[in-house]
Ligand SMILES: CC(C)CC(=O)SCCNC(=O)CCNC(=O)[C@H](O)C(C)(C)COP(=O)(O)OP(=O)(O)OC[C@H]1O[C@@H](n2cnc3c(N)ncnc32)[C@H](O)[C@@H]1OP(=O)(O)O
């Protein structure tokens with residue numbers, strides 16, 4: 001079902017695409033931009049990189065998939081760097097190496113096969129190059145505007161499932177992890193480092209859910225266990241229409257932080273790899289999550305910081321983000 005705003009937008013776009021008297025009347029790009037602004041474009045900004053169809057698609061669905069955006073050569077270099085990290089040949093400050101919950105207690109696994117993801121590679125120049133790729137930033141700017149911070153970085157190495165379905169990532173909204181707003185000026189870029197499909201656990205999205213609000217998140221009640229910090233939306237309805245995003249190496253999806261998404265089990269013997277970065281406009285502002293649905297996450301983050309680094313409560317959730325964020329374009333104004 002289309003909302004009235006969406007109907008209106010479709011009318012506007014159809015006029016923009018047709019060489020009619022209407023289009024002659026709104027000839028400059030500034031005029032077109034203001035026309036869009038007055039006709040319900042909420043999630044995308046004025047930019048030349050997105051076609052009218054792509055804008056409409058992001059407005060409606062909360063994601064767009066761009067084929068072949070990152071070169072094989074770059075992806076192969078990221079893979080080599082990841083392998084070096086796993087062999088402990090490099091260790092960048094702040095880097096978080098995570099093991100799958102199904103194998104974390106077993107003593108005999110100790111090479112790259114044990115690593116299910118690395119996070120916070122902002123101090124690893126080779127991996128961080130991903131966050132600065134000009135062809136990615138061109139798209140990011142259409143969602144964040146010109147001042148861009150790379151806030152969160154990940155290379156996900158989804159392991160072959162050990163039989164307990166722990167390789168799944170429960171359905172969630174990334175905004176649950178972020179104490180900054182507005183949500184519409186945040187976007188995730190997620191690039192497949194090899195072909196991803198339903199068999200090796202591709203991304204699964206619920207189109208249009210970015211138009212809802214932030215839902216309550218908790219650990220799902222899965223028999224085989226759940227990875228640390230893998231919260232899922234409470235009362236997930238498995239009947240909702242899902243889309244499996246099958247992608248080729250180098251394809252990149254940009255998605256809104258309220259879009260409900262997750263990933264399925266990896267039923268292959270390979271390690272399904274993807275690299276991603278969450279960007280935000282540096283004009284965003286931090287919020288206090290106390291008394292909100294995000295409070296449980298904040299407590300957990302502080303618990304980990306206390307155990308790992310001996311930090312007390314004066315180290316806030318906000319601090320943990322301000323510390324990791326890096327400017328990649330424009331000016332650092334607020335975040
Ligand atoms: C938008 C975006 C932010 C969304 C997301 O990324 S969702 C996922 C977010 N994930 C994360 O933030 C990563 C969380 N992981 C971590 O912080 C770390 O990997 C830790 C779980 C704290 C473990 O790190 P570290 O302390 O270096 O490892 P240790 O081997 O010393 O283990 C300490 C205790 O943690 C346990 N552990 C380690 N890995 C996992 C796991 N995957 N799932 C559940 N429990 C785990 C481990 O067994 C150990 O427990 P005890 O022996 O103390 O009982």
Ligand SMILES: Nc1ncnc2c1ncn2[C@@H]1O[C@H](COP(=O)(O)OP(=O)(O)OP(=O)(O)O)[C@@H](O)[C@H]1O
Pocket residue numbers: 168169170171198201204220232233236238244261262263264265
């Ligand atoms: N109870 C739940 N709570 C939250 N997320 C769930 C729940 N059950 C499944 N999911 C998520 O739904 C998505 C699809 O999971 P699933 O393992 O069924 O993968 P799939 O690709 O549909 O595989 P299959 O082909 O076996 O159906 C994953 O993100 C998974 O983690």
Ligand SMILES: O=C(O)CCC(=O)C(=O)O
Pocket residue numbers: 154156158169174203261262263274
């Ligand atoms: O690559 C995946 O499996 C999804 C990861 C994800 O959504 C996340 O970590 O927030």
Ligand SMILES: [Fe+2]
Pocket residue numbers: 172173174261
């Ligand atoms: Fe996510």
Ligand SMILES: [Mg+2]
Pocket residue numbers: none
């Ligand atoms: Mg399923």
